[in-house]
Amino acid sequence: MTSATRRSVAARAPGKVNVFLRVGSLQSDGYHDVAIAYQAVSLVDEVRVTEADGYSVTVTGNVDVSRVPTDRSNIAVTAARLVAERAGSRGGVRIEIDKRVPVTGGMGGGSADAAATLIAVDELWGVGLPREELFALARQLGADVPFALTGGTAIGTGRGDELSPALAQGSFQWVLVLADFGLSTPQVYRELDAHRARHVQDIHPVDPRPVVDADVLQALRAGEPRMLADVLHNDLQAAALHLEPSLARVLELGERNGALAGIVSGSGPTVAFLAENLDAALELQVALSAARYHVVRATGPVHGARLLGD
Ligand code: ATP
Numbered sequence: 001m002t003s004a005t006r007r008s009v010a011a012r013a014p015g016k017v018n019v020f021l022r023v024g025s026l027q028s029d030g031y032h033d034v035a036i037a038y039q040a041v042s043l044v045d046e047v048r049v050t051e052a053d054g055y056s057v058t059v060t061g062n063v064d065v066s067r068v069p070t071d072r073s074n075i076a077v078t079a080a081r082l083v084a085e086r087a088g089s090r091g092g093v094r095i096e097i098d099k100r101v102p103v104t105g106g107m108g109g110g111s112a113d114a115a116a117t118l119i120a121v122d123e124l125w126g127v128g129l130p131r132e133e134l135f136a137l138a139r140q141l142g143a144d145v146p147f148a149l150t151g152g153t154a155i156g157t158g159r160g161d162e163l164s165p166a167l168a169q170g171s172f173q174w175v176l177v178l179a180d181f182g183l184s185t186p187q188v189y190r191e192l193d194a195h196r197a198r199h200v201q202d203i204h205p206v207d208p209r210p211v212v213d214a215d216v217l218q219a220l221r222a223g224e225p226r227m228l229a230d231v232l233h234n235d236l237q238a239a240a241l242h243l244e245p246s247l248a249r250v251l252e253l254g255e256r257n258g259a260l261a262g263i264v265s266g267s268g269p270t271v272a273f274l275a276e277n278l279d280a281a282l283e284l285q286v287a288l289s290a291a292r293y294h295v296v297r298a299t300g301p302v303h304g305a306r307l308l309g310d
Pocket of ligand 1: 067068069073074075076097102103104105106107108109110111113114144183185266267268
């Protein structure tokens with residue numbers, strides 16, 4: 001095949017903020033059940049897949065991409081191979097990823113790439129996988145991948161991948177402080193388990209099957225930033241702060257400069273601040289940038305993975 005005849009397809013998928021994240025007790029298989037309220041935000045990775053003889057991946061972007069693997073351990077390659085297996089295809093794809101979602105930032109960037117790749121490769125090869133099969137492959141790739149497919153606002157239970165849509169209205173203004181380091185999700189969970197083991201006498205027994213609090217669902221339904229700010233919650237935050245105490249300063253600075261509330265996003269280290277409106281978000285962005293933090297604004301919710309027209 002000459003390069004002129006190689007077809008390509010592009011797709012994009014969003015990163016997310018967990019506005020609520022509760023972690024259940026450690027189970028015998030080493031995992032935890034979680035209860036998450038996900039919101040997809042307007043930081044979006046773009047993936048282009050082009051017919052090729054084998055698999056390759058290149059990564060560019062306006063965030064630090066030095067920690068993203070460019071071999072077969074890249075989750076986008078795994079996603080493409082899963083579709084290939086399903087389609088009985090013997091070809092390969094060249095995958096080009098353009099990243100806006102911070103890497104190892106707790107915003108599900110790898111999951112976004114996996115979701116975008118699934119739908120792009122499905123389209124490229126004309127596989128036409130039904131929605132349930134795309135979701136089954138997404139689940140195989142990682143707990144946050146199904147949400148990157150759906151986007152919007154959703155509740156995730158089980159490993160986070162048993163999704164149900166949440167009623168939501170309005171648009172929320174987020175100001176995100178990106179760190180110049182990453183935090184490993186498994187390490188943050190281990191820190192949480194160690195903390196719980198140390199304090200087993202003084203904390204409530206942890207529910208093995210956590211749920212999202214009703215007042216979170218109510219705030220999302222109302223589309224009210226002040227209501228949502230009051231109920232933002234992340235069980236992983238204390239563990240992330242323990243591993244990276246500098247994040248406490250970021251949270252304090254944001255809250256002193258007009259944020260309604262701040263929260264560590266997922267396993268961190270991205271810190272997400274909720275602002276009352278666009279003006280407040282812009283002011284907060286200026287204040288945090290002046291303190292030399294890397295700050296980006298985003299709105300949510302946005303839709304999930306979509307193909308891009310040429
Ligand atoms: P989550 O919030 O879902 O736990 P995260 O946003 O903290 O994830 P990611 O950016 O998704 O973190 O990366 C997690 C790990 O996956 C990193 O160690 C990275 O090296 C690896 N990885 C594999 N493929 C990718 C990819 N396409 N983009 C980013 N990271 C990838």
